[in-house]
Amino acid sequence: MLELAVLGLLKQKAMHGYELKKQLAEELGFFRQFSYGSLYPTLKRLALEEAVEMEYARGETPRRKNVYRITPRGEAAFATLLEESGAEATESREAFMLRLAFFRYMNPETRRRLLEGRRGYLQERLAKLRESLKRLRERMDSYSVQLMNHRVDDTEHDLRWLDDLLERERRLGAEPALPTRPAAEGS
Amino acid sequence: MLELAVLGLLKQKAMHGYELKKQLAEELGFFRQFSYGSLYPTLKRLALEEAVEMEYARGETPRRKNVYRITPRGEAAFATLLEESGAEATESREAFMLRLAFFRYMNPETRRRLLEGRRGYLQERLAKLRESLKRLRERMDSYSVQLMNHRVDDTEHDLRWLDDLLERERRLGAEPALPTRPAAEGS
DNA sequence: GTTAGCATGTAAGGAGTTACATGATTTT
DNA sequence: AAAATCATGTAACTCCTTACATGCTAAC
Numbered sequence: 001m002l003e004l005a006v007l008g009l010l011k012q013k014a015m016h017g018y019e020l021k022k023q024l025a026e027e028l029g030f031f032r033q034f035s036y037g038s039l040y041p042t043l044k045r046l047a048l049e050e051a052v053e054m055e056y057a058r059g060e061t062p063r064r065k066n067v068y069r070i071t072p073r074g075e076a077a078f079a080t081l082l083e084e085s086g087a088e089a090t091e092s093r094e095a096f097m098l099r100l101a102f103f104r105y106m107n108p109e110t111r112r113r114l115l116e117g118r119r120g121y122l123q124e125r126l127a128k129l130r131e132s133l134k135r136l137r138e139r140m141d142s143y144s145v146q147l148m149n150h151r152v153d154d155t156e157h158d159l160r161w162l163d164d165l166l167e168r169e170r171r172l173g174a175e176p177a178l179p180t181r182p183a184a185e186g187s
Numbered sequence: 188m189l190e191l192a193v194l195g196l197l198k199q200k201a202m203h204g205y206e207l208k209k210q211l212a213e214e215l216g217f218f219r220q221f222s223y224g225s226l227y228p229t230l231k232r233l234a235l236e237e238a239v240e241m242e243y244a245r246g247e248t249p250r251r252k253n254v255y256r257i258t259p260r261g262e263a264a265f266a267t268l269l270e271e272s273g274a275e276a277t278e279s280r281e282a283f284m285l286r287l288a289f290f291r292y293m294n295p296e297t298r299r300r301l302l303e304g305r306r307g308y309l310q311e312r313l314a315k316l317r318e319s320l321k322r323l324r325e326r327m328d329s330y331s332v333q334l335m336n337h338r339v340d341d342t343e344h345d346l347r348w349l350d351d352l353l354e355r356e357r358r359l360g361a362e363p364a365l366p367t368r369p370a371a372e373g374s
Numbered sequence: 375g376t377t378a379g380c381a382t383g384t385a386a387g388g389a390g391t392t393a394c395a396t397g398a399t400t401t402t
Numbered sequence: 403a404a405a406a407t408c409a410t411g412t413a414a415c416t417c418c419t420t421a422c423a424t425g426c427t428a429a430c
Contacts, residue, residue, distance in 0.1 A: 002389080018409050026319055038390050040411055064398070065409065103330035132213055143290035150348050157344065161337050189417080205381050225418050227383055251426075252381065 001098060002034050002042050007051065007070060007078040008102045014055050014069040017043055028101050032094060043068055051077050082106055090117035107177040111169060119162045126155045188285060189221050189229050194238065194257060194265040195289045201242050201256040204230055215288050219281060230255055238264050269293055277304035294364040298356060306349045313342045 009015065009023050017040055025033050043066075046052045051074030055067040070078070082102060088095045096118050103111055133148050140148070196202065196210050204227050212220050230253075233239045238261030242254040257265070269289060275282045283305050290298055320335050327335070 016409075017411095026315075027323070035391055036410075037392070037412080042389095044411090097334060100334050101331055104328045128213075136214070141291045144288055146352060147284060147287050154341075154344070157341070165333060203381075204383090222419055223382075224384080224420070229417095231383090 001095060002038055003046065004078070004081045004102075005031070005034075005098060006039075006042060006046065007074055007081070008098075008105075010052060010068060010070040011075065011078060011105070014067050016065050016067045020068075028098065031098065031101070046074065049073070049077075079105070083110055085110075085114060089114060090121045105177055108169070112166070115162055115166050115169065119159060119166070122155050122159050122162070126152065126159070129155065188282060189225055190233065191265070191268050191289075192218070192221075192285060193226075193229060193233065194261055194268070195285075195292070197239060197255060197257040198262065198265060198292070201254050203252050203254045207255075215285065218285065218288070233261065236260070236264075266292070270297055272297075272301060276301060277308045292364055295356065299353070302349055302353050302356065306346060306353070309342050309346050309349070313339065313346070316342065 005024060005028060006020060009020055009027065015023065017036070020043075021034065021036065021039055024031060043052065047054065047068070050071055052068045053071050055069045082099065082105060085095075085099055089099050090096060096114070099106075099114055106114075129148065129152055133145075133152065137145065192211060192215060193207060196207055196214065202210065204223070207230075208221065208223065208226055211218060211226075230239065234241065234255070237258055239255045240258050242256045269286065269292060272282075272286055276286050277283060283301070286293075286301055293301075316335065316339055320332075320339065324332065
């Protein structure tokens with residue numbers, strides 16, 4: 001997750017770790033916080049894999065603000081991570097939403113696959129939820145009933161939203177993915 | 188999390204691991220799935236700590252259905268875990284909801300503390316979310332805008348729900364916590 | 375009799391957190 | 403000159419998952 005988020009953010013703009021952490025909590029702001037204890041090692045690892053590299057801007061020495069820039073290899077890795085989104089991306093709210101934040105980089109089929117995958121998952125869960133509610137309502141305390149009902153509402157709300165997104169996707173048709181290398185040549 | 192959930196489920200009824208796993212996905216159904224690879228070791232550890240113990244019902248040999256029962260020590264541990272719910276319980280949706288599923292075991296002050304803690308957290312996040320949206324709207328692609336807007340709606344929805352729960356709590360006043368040892372003596 | 379589901383476990387690994395440690399730069 | 407916040411990192415640990423390994427029992 002962190003790796004995907006980092007690559008996606010660096011795709012927009014070169015940044016150093018500290019800045020990245022703030023963006024993770026802001027640009028993807030809704031999104032969860034990661035600690036430095038995972039962020040810096042991740043950057044280091046990505047650098048080792050040559051998915052990112054350091055930018056020594058304005059003669060600044062390293063190890064006092066390490067500005068990282070994504071490399072072509074990193075772009076490829078990012079694209080692969082997005083395209084290969086599996087079960088996690090449909091079953092985990094966070095994983096799904098992270099992908100959604102990077103929808104502009106996906107091709108239309110992948111977008112649809114993810115949206116429908118998530119929708120299917122939520123529909124299934126909604127059915128199970130309702131079944132549980134029906135079967136257990138009598139035996140449950142009022143807090144649990146409240147919780148279950150809220151879950152149902154929440155899931156329905158999410159489903160309407162997904163339907164909306166799918167509808168838009170259909171209407172706007174094949175909005176192409178942004179290129180891997182955005183606007184490489186001048187102006 | 189798993190430990191809390193297991194103790195809470197065993198409080199209702201003695202169960203073996205396999206059964207527990209199904210209940211985790213059903214009674215707390217909405218709730219996340221845990222794998223056997225974490226469930227069985229957790230039961231083992233709890234048994235070692237004497238928070239749970241095996242029930243050798245009807246002369247059944249162990250190691251073919253291990254039915255676990257919560258002990259007084261386990262009840263105490265469960266109560267402590269609930270009462271000491273810290274930041275995680277207000278900042279993580281899942282952690283919060285798990286507590287809510289066990290609200291009947293808490294005393295009214297703890298319930299209120301948790302509900303208001305969660306509300307405060309969501310209010311703060313909502314403010315940040317709106318600020319981000321305002322500041323970044325122009326620079327965001329339409330998917331990110333959709334995502335942010337949905338987050339805002341979602342958070343508002345959650346806040347209304349929390350207000351509702353708090354209101355109920357006030358109206359129904361001091362619904363006492365269920366005892367640590369439920370209905371110990373007969374009928 | 376063979377497939378599906380019940381039932382339990384271990385070992386290795388993944389993906390993060392917390393706590394610790396350090397020091398520069400900016401603001402008050 | 404003190405305090406805040408910017409900035410980077412490591413080591414130990416937590417909590418979970420995946421993959422593996424085993425065997426019973428019920429249904430078809």
